[in-house]
Amino acid sequence: MPIAAASLFRRCVVAGELSHRRLSSDQRCRSPLHLFNFSFQLQRYGFNLFHGLDGSAGMLEIAKRKDLYLELKQSMLGQEQLPYHSDNYDAVIIVGALSDGQVPVSVIPELIRVTRPGGFVCMTTRSNISNLQYKAELEKEMVSLQSKILWEQVLVQEVEQWEKATSDKEITQETDYIPGVIYIFRKVTPSCH
Numbered sequence: 001m002p003i004a005a006a007s008l009f010r011r012c013v014v015a016g017e018l019s020h021r022r023l024s025s026d027q028r029c030r031s032p033l034h035l036f037n038f039s040f041q042l043q044r045y046g047f048n049l050f051h052g053l054d055g056s057a058g059m060l061e062i063a064k065r066k067d068l069y070l071e072l073k074q075s076m077l078g079q080e081q082l083p084y085h086s087d088n089y090d091a092v093i094i095v096g097a098l099s100d101g102q103v104p105v106s107v108i109p110e111l112i113r114v115t116r117p118g119g120f121v122c123m124t125t126r127s128n129i130s131n132l133q134y135k136a137e138l139e140k141e142m143v144s145l146q147s148k149i150l151w152e153q154v155l156v157q158e159v160e161q162w163e164k165a166t167s168d169k170e171i172t173q174e175t176d177y178i179p180g181v182i183y184i185f186r187k188v189t190p191s192c193h
């Protein structure tokens with residue numbers, strides 16, 4: 001799943017004329033903010049200067065050992081403001097954490113706030129039965145923010161075999177994988193409206 005999302009993200013960055021050089025050579029902290037395995041995949045595509053954030057001290061310890069991050073912060077998404085300046089990052093990426101019982105949908109405006117105008121917000125969620133209500137709320141919020149001209153949709157990609165199901169209730173006859181979705185949006189530059 002991080003591989004699919006990272007690969008799509010790379011395609012969007014290239015299509016959006018935001019070059020690898022810019023992401024990897026700018027020293028002013030304009031780097032992708034994201035989490036763990038995804039960063040490993042992105043590094044293979046030539047991106048670096050990663051900042052990471054998670055609510056769990058244990059997960060941050062694992063991330064630290066990967067030696068990929070310039071900075072790691074602990075914060076509970078949806079419960080407090082993101083500990084970053086506005087308009088700061090070329091890309092903000094949240095993979096595997098937007099789902100029922102994890103990060104609430106209310107975090108989305110914060111993800112947009114810390115992205116620079118013209119930068120990307122890449123998100124994923126699961127499409128398994130127990131997450132369908134959350135997914136509907138997430139997509140409603142995405143549409144609402146688009147109607148407020150805060151961001152524009154770049155792509156939505158359904159992935160049939162997203163990850164292995166963790167419960168028998170989610171397994172169908174055809175596969176023991178559950179589906180998921182990757183969303184990529186671009187923050188609107190104020191002068192565009």
Ligand SMILES: C[S@@+](CC[C@H](N)C(=O)[O-])C[C@H]1O[C@@H](n2cnc3c(N)ncnc32)[C@H](O)[C@@H]1O
Nearest residue numbers: 035036037055056059076077095096097102103
């Ligand atoms: C399934 S893991 C995904 C980890 C990583 N993104 C990856 O792809 O390898 C979900 C992560 O979300 C974090 N998480 C869940 N709810 C959170 C919240 N409200 N604020 C911050 N982190 C949260 C968990 O601590 C966990 O590390």
